[in-house]
Amino acid sequence: MIGAARMAKIVRGNPGPRDAVRRRLMDPRPVADISEAPPRRSPWLTILIVYAGGVVAAVSLGKFSSVGPDVAAQLGLSLSELGWVISAVVGVGAVVGLPAGYLVRRFGTERSLVAGLATIALAGAASMAANDFAWLLIARGVEGIGYVLVTISCPALILRLAHERDRGTALSVWATFVPVGLGAATLAGGAAGSALGWRGWVGLIAGLTLLMAVVSWVRLPRAAGAQAAGPVxxxxxxxxxxxxxxxxxxxxxxxxxxxxxxxxxxxxxxxxxxxxxxxxxxxxxxxxxxxxxxxxxxxxxxxxxxxxxxxxxxxxxxxxxxxxxxxxxxxxxxxxxxxxxxxxxxxxxxxxxxxxxxxxxxxxxxxxxxxxxxxxxxxxxxxxxxxxxxxxxxxxxxxxxxxxxxxxxxxxxxxxxxxxxxxxxxx
Missing domain, CATH: 1.20.1250.20 (MFS general substrate transporter like domains)
Incomplete structure (x- = not known):
């Protein structure tokens, strides 16, 4: 006599490859590895590239702090207006963080990271031509959109790339990207700003960010960014x-x-x-x-x-x-x-x-x-x-x-x- 469980299995048929993929994606366990044959070691070089993308974005976040007096003097900005220029990037994140998360989900983490870095670079280049407060503030607002895309994409990519036992370590390292980036901007900005002027310093950061976008596009695995997302x-x-x-x-x-x-x-x-x-x-x-x-x-x-x-x-x-x-x-x-x-x-x-x-x-x-x-x-x-x-x-x-x-x-x-x-x- 055939048992009920066995009979149900016969009626349903053996699960195919598509069913296996669906079962892995629907696995509710947050720490379960989603790959069929996880690597024995986490791809630390790739994770380092993702981390570097975040650091470069943080350098752009803090690039005006060290050259603020020169910017204010040349553009005739008040102290309050300079404060808005410095904090505009964070202000964008305070408004659009959650919607940007859904946008990253729609287009993929790898593509969103590259797009975010490219946006920061182009907006930074545009700010070099700023002659008044409005132009500079708009450019910083656009940078803020790119910054949000980067700061959402990077930890999601690291979470996906790192092996289960390395995720806590990798994500805790990721969390240092802001102080590292701001520290680098503070240390380098004074000397570079004096040698190149504030526009030259901003252009240098824009070029570095664009280079990081190219490196990310070339080196990041396409599977990490294009993996099919489950239900919203x-x-x-x-x-x-x-x-x-x-x-x-x-x-x-x-x-x-x-x-x-x-x-x-x-x-x-x-x-x-x-x-x-x-x-x-x-x-x-x-x-x-x-x-x-x-x-x-x-x-x-x-x-x-x-x-x-x-x-x-x-x-x-x-x-x-x-x-x-x-x-x-x-x-x-x-x-x-x-x-x-x-x-x-x-x-x-x-x-x-x-x-x-x-x-x-x-x-x-x-x-x-x-x-x-x-x-x-x-x-x-x-x-x-x-x-x-x-x-x-x-x-x-x-x-x-x-x-x-x-x-x-x-x-x-x-x-x-x-x-x-x-x-x-x-x-």
Missing amino acids: PRARALAWPGVLAGAFCLTALVTIPVVVLLPTLLIEQYGRSAAAAGALTSVISLLGVAGGLAVGVLLRKGVRVGVLALSGLLVVPAAWILYSGGSSGEALTGAGVISMENGFLGALVFAALPLVLERLDHADVGNGVIAQAGSLGSLLGPPMFGLVAGELGYPALIPVIAVGSLAAVGALLLIGRRAARPLPAAD
């Missing part, structure tokens, strides 16, 4: 990525302004020169890279997301040390801890994303949510801190930082509990 994620599928994005927004809101306003604090409160304050701030900002790399090492050793999230509690005493009116050494120590925690928690967010996705091919839209949230926090944080410090003094920032960082840690602890649950069985 609905609101329910984005619930946990939304919690993760909230943690990222809060982290950016209360940590990035610390570094942005540090030169002003050192000059006003401790009498440092502008040059010394800028150099010290560059060193402090690069500590975020160490924090991001530490996440990859700890995840590889098996430390859970929830345990790593607890390190965010260090932000509260660090803020007290920074703004309590002690010595300049104490202030720099507090700022250094907060900068390192910014890199640490940001890397943890990117590394935790695949653990809360319903499907790996939701990574593009998930990264869009995170990009928009991070841009929103980065955009709102500095003016909020400036308003509070201007009206109530720097010590008033301590409770603001405490509330934001504790809320971010709480959200990451929820993510840690979610990530610790057993994975659903494959169908």
Whole structure:
């Protein structure tokens, strides 16, 4: 007598290759490898190229910081207008991050990365001819569109390229692209801007970005960008990525302004020169890279997301040390801890994303949510801190930082509990 299960199998017939592909794409386990025969090693050279694309985009993001006075003098910009030019790229991300995630999903991650880099390069070249504020602001807005495409495509590509055991490490390294790019722009921009003028410096970055677009087009595997996407994620599928994005927004809101306003604090409160304050701030900002790399090492050793999230509690005493009116050494120590925690928690967010996705091919839209949230926090944080410090003094920032960082840690602890649950069985 034939059993019911066997009879059903006979009626349905043996699954063909198309059914096998569909079953792999529909596998809800976020950490399951989607390739039929995964490589024994992750393609680290290819991942490095993707990372370099993000770094070059971040260099373009910060290219006006070091030549800002020259730009303002030649174009007759006010300090407020210069601020808009510098922050316009982030402002675009705060508005279009999620829609851009769906756009990347539609056209593919590899093509979107190349298109984003090319857009940054062309808009950067156009800004060389700017003669007024409106032209420069429009060019920076177009750059912002390219920047969003790059910052969504790169982590989605890294997630797809890296082997399962390497994903946490690869994504935590990816999270360092902003401090590395901004640090490079700060260090090189002063000398290059003096030698070439601000237009020459901007043109140099445009050429470098275009070269990176060509390298990405030639070296990235077409399969990584053209892989068929599954169903579009609905609101329910984005619930946990939304919690993760909230943690990222809060982290950016209360940590990035610390570094942005540090030169002003050192000059006003401790009498440092502008040059010394800028150099010290560059060193402090690069500590975020160490924090991001530490996440990859700890995840590889098996430390859970929830345990790593607890390190965010260090932000509260660090803020007290920074703004309590002690010595300049104490202030720099507090700022250094907060900068390192910014890199640490940001890397943890990117590394935790695949653990809360319903499907790996939701990574593009998930990264869009995170990009928009991070841009929103980065955009709102500095003016909020400036308003509070201007009206109530720097010590008033301590409770603001405490509330934001504790809320971010709480959200990451929820993510840690979610990530610790057993994975659903494959169908």
